[in-house]
Amino acid sequence: MKETKPLLGLCPIGKFVFSNEDAVRYKKILQEKLKEWDVRYVDLEGVLEDGLVKDQKHVDRAVEHFRKAGVDGLFVPHCNFGTEGAVGMIAKKLEVPTLMWGPRDEAPLPDGTRLRDSLCGMFATSKVLNKLNVPFSYIENCRIEDELLQKGLDTFLRAANVANTFRKGIRIGHLGQRIDFFWCTIINENELLQRFNVEVLPLDMVEFIEAAKARGDKGRVAYEKEVEELRKNFRIEGFDNNQPLVNVLAVRDQILVLVQEHDLDGIAFQSFMSIINAVGAYTTFSECSVTDQYPMDGESDIHGIISQILLKRANFNISPAYLSEFSVRHPDNDNAVLLWHGGAPLSLCHPDEKIAIGHHWILPSPLSGMVHFRMKDGPITVARFDGERGEYKLAVGQGQTVKGPETLNNYVWMEVDDWPRWERTIMEGPYIHHVSMMYGHYGDVLMEACKYIPGLEAVNLNR
Numbered sequence: 001m002k003e004t005k006p007l008l009g010l011c012p013i014g015k016f017v018f019s020n021e022d023a024v025r026y027k028k029i030l031q032e033k034l035k036e037w038d039v040r041y042v043d044l045e046g047v048l049e050d051g052l053v054k055d056q057k058h059v060d061r062a063v064e065h066f067r068k069a070g071v072d073g074l075f076v077p078h079c080n081f082g083t084e085g086a087v088g089m090i091a092k093k094l095e096v097p098t099l100m101w102g103p104r105d106e107a108p109l110p111d112g113t114r115l116r117d118s119l120c121g122m123f124a125t126s127k128v129l130n131k132l133n134v135p136f137s138y139i140e141n142c143r144i145e146d147e148l149l150q151k152g153l154d155t156f157l158r159a160a161n162v163a164n165t166f167r168k169g170i171r172i173g174h175l176g177q178r179i180d181f182f183w184c185t186i187i188n189e190n191e192l193l194q195r196f197n198v199e200v201l202p203l204d205m206v207e208f209i210e211a212a213k214a215r216g217d218k219g220r221v222a223y224e225k226e227v228e229e230l231r232k233n234f235r236i237e238g239f240d241n242n243q244p245l246v247n248v249l250a251v252r253d254q255i256l257v258l259v260q261e262h263d264l265d266g267i268a269f270q271s272f273m274s275i276i277n278a279v280g281a282y283t284t285f286s287e288c289s290v291t292d293q294y295p296m297d298g299e300s301d302i303h304g305i306i307s308q309i310l311l312k313r314a315n316f317n318i319s320p321a322y323l324s325e326f327s328v329r330h331p332d333n334d335n336a337v338l339l340w341h342g343g344a345p346l347s348l349c350h351p352d353e354k355i356a357i358g359h360h361w362i363l364p365s366p367l368s369g370m371v372h373f374r375m376k377d378g379p380i381t382v383a384r385f386d387g388e389r390g391e392y393k394l395a396v397g398q399g400q401t402v403k404g405p406e407t408l409n410n411y412v413w414m415e416v417d418d419w420p421r422w423e424r425t426i427m428e429g430p431y432i433h434h435v436s437m438m439y440g441h442y443g444d445v446l447m448e449a450c451k452y453i454p455g456l457e458a459v460n461l462n463r
Helices: 020-036 056-069 084-094 118-133 148-166 189-196 206-219 220-233 243-261 275-277 284-291 302-314 419-427 443-452
Strands: 008-010 073-077 100-102 170-175 198-203 266-269 297-298 322-329 336-341 355-359 366-375 377-387 391-402 410-413 435-438 454-458
Touching: 008 020, 056 084, 073 084, 073 355, 084 100, 084 118, 118 189, 148 275, 148 302, 148 443, 170 243, 170 302, 170 435, 189 198, 189 302, 189 366, 198 206, 198 302, 206 220, 206 243, 206 275, 220 243, 220 322, 243 266, 243 275, 243 322, 266 302, 284 297, 284 366, 302 322, 302 366, 302 435, 302 443, 336 419, 336 435, 355 443, 377 410, 377 443, 391 419, 410 419, 443 454
Parallel strands: 008 073, 073 100, 170 198, 170 266, 266 297, 366 410, 391 454
Antiparallel strands: 322 336, 322 435, 336 410, 355 366, 377 391, 377 435, 391 410
């Protein structure tokens, strides 16, 4: 997976009043901190005197410089006071997520004068940003060495990375068509394109099956060797010969080819039944393998793919997201629920588990190919992008894995703060049972990101 860290536009703010020397000093300290924290940024050195915006005349030069650099977010630290009009116009013109912070002011000097009034300047700037209808994020006025600054900046960068998903556009491949009886995955492609810059690309299933089979035939020797390795490392049942498994591996590789050929951000897959009948096996292992690299789901859930993409952007695309579903409540724990489905990334397997490939325990079929394993323990974030009648919401919640009974397919039990409240919120809509999950806690990131996504309401399941 390719890591996706945004480029930050560092736009230090000063003013003709208060100490220019102190403003420059804080700017330099902040630059060193950004390097220490491995933040990608471009500043105004060589563009403006002292690398500071101190006058409204500086607006156009700053905007031109940041646009040319292609910044994904704007950081406006108020280094001595603030030039609120300039900040407002720069943020308005750039139209990227904006972060405001200023160093906590020290005690006045012995003669009663002060080097900075950063807090006061930020109050003025916040009014201007609100006046211009510019959404912004804010880190509480703190000292530059306080953990709050680094944590707040990290949250902002992740939120900007999520929000810019829609600004830059999403391209989702839809392989096959919606399964007839899955009415809950009916979506409005036109609205997604017009309002969220999401393109859904139809991909023909017949052509795909033919290409996958041809790939399997051509690479049979290598695929046979891989199948033998799988038989050594996994528990595999229900295959009289290797041909169906060769087909499954070819399906995996053909999906990856489609992702590269069409520059897809994710792929929604009509996971049954035509593909299963054509290759002689469930292709769940194909999905497990692809999802470790790219957002993918079965059952043609376009909104589910969007949910996965947003979660991965919150994590800078470092870890996989998985489209699970809320299935049953824990038999003993009133605040725990089963996250369950097929096609989980293989990297999420619990270290004590041995992956099994066998029969489907729900659908009546003699074919094999379903992947079974319990997922690992840890903190979890879940998210669901969904909408009806033109109103779109992003439900976000955090929980923690807990012990629970064994079951089949890919699963883990998650405990949350108040499951009955979660259940009612999800049930009342506009959501379905599918929910994207990722290990780690990114709830604050996703909630903050919705500030910068017009028409998307954030819903916090944890309160």
